[in-house]
Each structure stands twice: as C-alpha cells, then as structure tokens.
Amino acid sequence: KNQVEQSPQSLIILEGKNCTLQCNYTVSPFSNLRWYKQDTGRGPVSLTIMTFSENTKSNGRYTATLDADTKQSSLHITASQLSDSASYICVVSELGGYNKLIFGAGTRLAVHP
C-alpha cells in the first residue's frame, strides 16, 4: 500500500534554532514530492516540489532534500521564526492516471521565543 510517514509527529524548538523534519514514503511509481506548510485554521500552502532527478530545493529558509533511492525526504528550516509555527505536510504524487496525491499526517512545529 502506498504510504507517506512523517516524523516526528510534533516538535518544539526555540526561535533562531534550526530543525529538520523527515518524510519516508513507499509510493510507487513515483512522480514528485511536495512539502506544504499549513497554519492553524488555514489551507496548506506549497513550499517546494521535487521530481525524481532533483535532490535538493530551497525556498528561502526552507530547504528540502530527496533521496529517491531510499525513498526519503527531509525539510530543513534554518534560523526559525515564530511564524514558522505550523504543520508541515509531505505529499507524494503517484505517477499515472490523475497523479494521485498521498498525504502524510504532518509534523506539528511550535517555535517558542
């Protein structure tokens, strides 16, 4: 069964610190992998999208990596800010048909002053 697992479930860090969120997937055939940020009470907003041939992509202080061989991805947040407090969702697209999206349950990040 195609699955996307994220860890940790939740994380608390101090403002200014870095953190890394993990995503493991079993989706096959693979099309692309996305990271979304979801603020409390809001819809998900796209951070990055990576295809099979890409192993890193940055969006400001967010850097995503992809290892298609081990089916792992990470999202690294540098110099965290209070506004980074949100859920971060890993989404893997299955190649073919309507390119079905398989969502992870998310990592809830809290940045404290």
Next chain:
Amino acid sequence: NAGVTQTPKFQVLKTGQSMTLQCAQDMNHEYMSWYRQDPGMGLRLIHYSVGAGITDQGEVPNGYNVSRSTTEDFPLRLLSAAPSQTSVYFCASSRTPGGNTIYFGEGSWLTVV
C-alpha cells in the same frame, strides 16, 4: 485574484440534514478536487474533476456527491449528514492533475451532531 474560495467556513448540521459546500476558483484551472482532513491523518481525496462535466470518485466518496457544470465551480454535497462526516474539508485546484502548484482553499469546518 482570489485563488480558491470555500464557503461556508464553519457549519453545524444535525444528523440526516443535507448541505452543500461551495468551492470556486478564478485561475481557469481544469483540475479540482475535494479532500477531508481528520486528526492524525493525512488529507484524503473525496471526489475530483478533470474539467467541466467530468467528475470521478476518490478514496472516500461515500455520502458525498459532486458536479462540475462550469470550470470555476465545484460544489460538494452531503446527502444525509452523519457524525462520521465531522471533519475539515478542503477544496483544491491546479492547472493539470498533479500540476506543479496545487492551490488549496482555506477550509470548511463541519460538525455533525
């Protein structure tokens, strides 16, 4: 440019009542979809549409109907609400299935009592 607009934001229904969640996008996207988000789980696909007049079932379609009479609108109908349909509902749109950027609405919080 409003993006994806969902209404209502909040709704409380009694078991057995029916209602429609509205979704509209102004980006001329062909692909639209509805998801539900439950605690501890990833978003799950309810129904999707690849263009006006074309709809199909997703992962969890039971108890929901959709139609796509125009490119802009994709309403989700709950036929006879059940407590198991208490959830947060998100509408999404993109230029193509699994398109580079998928835009989500702000969500509709539904409680069935």
